[in-house]
Amino acid sequence: MTTTAQPQTATEPSFEELAKRVDDAARRVAELEGPAKETAEELKRAVEAIHRAGLITIVRRMRQDERARELLFELVDEPVVRMLLSLHGIIRPDPMTEATRVLESVRPSLQSHGGDVELVRIEDGVAYVRLHGACNGCSMVSVTLRNGVEEALIGNVAGIHKVEVLPNEPSPTLIPLSALRIGPDPRQEGWVQAAPLEEVPAGKITPLHLVSANGREIDVIVVHLDGRLTAFVNACAHQGLPLDGALLDTNAGTLTCPWHGFCFNALSGECLSAPEAQLEQLPLRVDDGHVWIRVGS
Ligand code: FES
Incomplete structure (x- = not known):
């Protein structure tokens, strides 16, 4: 299912126009004095309280139904909906x-x-x-x-x-894997030699298909951003669809899923669109010019 912005009709004000209208009214209320100001502010509080109660009921009911929950995730991506839920403290900032x-x-x-x-x-x-x-x-x-x-x-x-x-000197690209080995061979601990470092270019998402020593196969993506490498299971937290076609914004440090536009922190995997979603991160180390990823023992 894809999210499509609803076209504005000629009579439907835009998000910016609505926001400006609210700002202008709030400014005029702030200029009032005495009982008029108190009445206006009480009206504002009362309207907000009833809207909040209604919104909480809608969100609560939608979260209880699997299909409605999916729609709720998509709606949260709409700027006006996101702003409304944030304003009422219904969704947490990540x-x-x-x-x-x-x-x-x-x-x-x-x-x-x-x-x-x-x-x-x-x-x-x-x-x-x-x-x-x-x-x-x-x-x-x-x-x-x-x-x-x-x-x-x-x-x-x-x-x-x-x-x-955290200590300053070591970064994921500098910690020797040997320091982390528990057994004689890291492969026995679930580590897979994933790729030579030069095949994981900076500012890019690199998809890899890994096979562990015990035959477990897994698709991962490696994000190389700001000198750091991070590995995630190649499955979006929304519907599990592959992320190798995601858009990596190197300035914002975000990863946007190509399927329905969920946005993630490219280094932590935290979802910025839906507070409960999270990409599955895998341990990653660089040793002797190779990227190693732990996929489980
Ligand atoms: S699969 Fe839906 S946003 Fe990624």
């Missing part, structure tokens, strides 16, 4: 977006002290970050800056209860 926004707000203060922070991923309520410049080390300043980052993330992003600082 944690990566929220955490990035929070870090942007503390970044000027970090940078004014010669430090900086990079959000790497969020997993199971833990935000993994890398700290740079004055944020690193054990001086008073660095401890204060680190505490500031931790407080900002835990205090302002729902679902983050812990912040872990």
Whole structure:
């Protein structure tokens, strides 16, 4: 099923026109004074409350029905629907977006002290970050800056209860696989030598068909973005259709599924279109010029 934008009729105002109308009315209400202002604001609150209750009922009922749930996922992609549900607090902003926004707000203060922070991923309520410049080390300043980052993330992003600082030097392309080997042969641990590094070009999605030592076959995609490599099972979180034709936006760091347009964080696999969806990420390491992916033992 594909999502098609409904054509505007001559009498149907556009999303921008509707948003402007709301902005203009809100501005005029803000200029009112005394009882008139109180009445207008109470009217606004009452209308919003009834809309919110209706929307919650619609969303709740649609989530209970398999086919309606699929339609709901598609509707959430429509800007006007997404805005409406966000405004009423019915859909959460995804944690990566929220955490990035929070870090942007503390970044000027970090940078004014010669430090900086990079959000790497969020997993199971833990935000993994890398700290740079004055944020690193054990001086008073660095401890204060680190505490500031931790407080900002835990205090302002729902679902983050812990912040872990990752070491700066190693990146997925530098960690020797030998350091991770448990058994004598990584293949026995489910690792597959997937491709030479030069066959996984930067800024691209590389589809690979892998066969593990015990014969398990799996299709994966490797995303090479900003010097980092990430492997996902080649199946969209929406309907499981292949992602090798997805659009990789290297500026935004997003992956857009070609089938119905679900948008994902290209490094974490977090779905930016539907809060409950997530691409299945696989462990990836680079060793001796080869990409290794763990597909299970
Ligand atoms: S968005 Fe539907 S399969 Fe990907």
